[in-house]
Amino acid sequence: MNKARQNPFNTAAMHGALILYTLIALFPVFVILINSFKTRRAIFREPLAFPNTDSFSLIGYETVMNQGDFFLYFQNSMIVTVASLFFILLFGAMAAYALSEYQFKGNLLMGLYLALGIMIPIRIGTVAILEMMVATGLVNTLWALILVYTAQGLPLAVFILSEFMRQVSDDLKNAGRIDGLSEYTIFFRLVLPLVRPAMATVAVFNMIPIWNDLWFPLILAPAEETKTLTLGSQVFIGQFVTDWNAVLSALSMAILPVLILYVIFSRQLIRGITSGAVK
């Protein structure tokens, strides 16, 4: 083991820095969580205090449950996020495989074209997208959001995944070809499992912005039955009066599913059975 890691001072400093960072990162979440369980007056009087018997209140959660169809919003957000991630990973991986595995005319240009989207924010095209959605009758459907988010996520996915796929051993793919596997089987059964850590990275990168996005739901799907969680929570924020209890409760509940998805994907980051295939 290297010497720097054994030195107790270095170890302490390293842990200290990481703990500090964790505290800073978690502080806003912590404040949201404790305040969501307090009365409105307690939130403003002592924002950093824990809820006690006096200040404890579930009024925020009650408001959220009673007003608006919170579970529908929740479900909409979930459908949009999961479906978008699925399409980003599927199409992104397929495009990346084609770019990295097959030699064809314009391979490099195609790669650059697909990566161009990283540099151009998709929101610039909002008006055009809205016109397109109106023309195709997709306004106020979840499909409008799924399609836009898939388009938004693909460039980075193709870029990252094609780099990783170049590293997958050619011998392994060739062994599959000699054993009579089709190109699709080689892709799904041999290559995808080996780039799973990269897929998880892409999923995590894309998941949070999609879940938190307010822009496109507001523009493309503001109808009651297609509202996402972020958009749905906006009803509690008014120009003059904001129902802080409800906002904080809604936010607390919105954290949970992202947390669960994150845990699922981050487990994939650990390389397990993939080692030992090729030397």
Add this chain to the structure above:
Amino acid sequence: MTALTLTNVNKSFGNVHVLKDISLEVDEGEFVVFVGPSGCGKSTLLRVIAGLEDASSGEINIGGQQVNLVPPSKRGIAMVFQSYALYPHLSVRGNMTLALKQEKQPKAVIEERVANASRMLNLEDYLDRYPSELSGGQRQRVAIGRAIVREPKLFLFDEPLSNLDAALRMNTRIEIANLHRALDASMIYVTHDQTEAMTLADKIVVLRDGRVEQIGSPMELYNNPANQFVAGFLGSPSMNFLPEGLLGEGQYTIGIRPEDLFLSDDGPLSAHVSHVEKLGGDTNVIAKIHGHAVTARLFGQHSISEGQELRFAYAEDKAYRFDTDGQRLR
């Protein structure tokens, strides 16, 4: 019958001409080794035979059938890769049976072939393990087992031993030789290691810069090399080349194998010893003749030390003469 015939095979990647007009025959049951320095095109040639690369021109026949347009899986070949290339998500049994399942072989046949192959390779205890749980040597045996179960017309080995350590390499080399004897199958084996080539081959194909330099049995090539490259490539330590004029003999290079030099007080070559390797059975003397380094391999143990002056002699019929292009003069 011939297991493989190549007729004027060429392969180019863009402007780079990698394989130049290669013609060659492999007989049924023959063990053929492609050998050459790295970058000579031997692996590319193997991949062309396997169908992983298309030949730019020329004809490839496997078992009497032209296979230029046949996909790899239907060519009746099996390949063992340098990096093993085992399927990480499948057990040893799964790795060995995958190709047979793709061919839709009946279950009983699959069972029997896997049982035979695993007995032959001592893999019976590992059938349910995953590649990540095996050692390097075991992984290589699984890769070989995966080839055996297919009962191919032609085995292709792509430097299968280069990832193994020295001791294991020797054992596996003997195992492969035994396997060839037991299966009586045609095999093509690519290596850059001339020891592997000499010990395993029925026939060696020496390649350089995408061209066949010479084809023949190991001893033919050793005793009768066609040119300076083949003479220098086979044999360890490699042949000594004394440049033209050094012995006052005229316009050619003389090649003498290290074991053909012997000590003689009135020998024609006076040498200054620069290094001695005592191996017990042999003694390798590295000496300078007119500033030109040569190696002499003396049998047994000798008390020679650095700085000593020696005289060497050689038998005239053991000296090879090469012209300025490296071609052998006879």
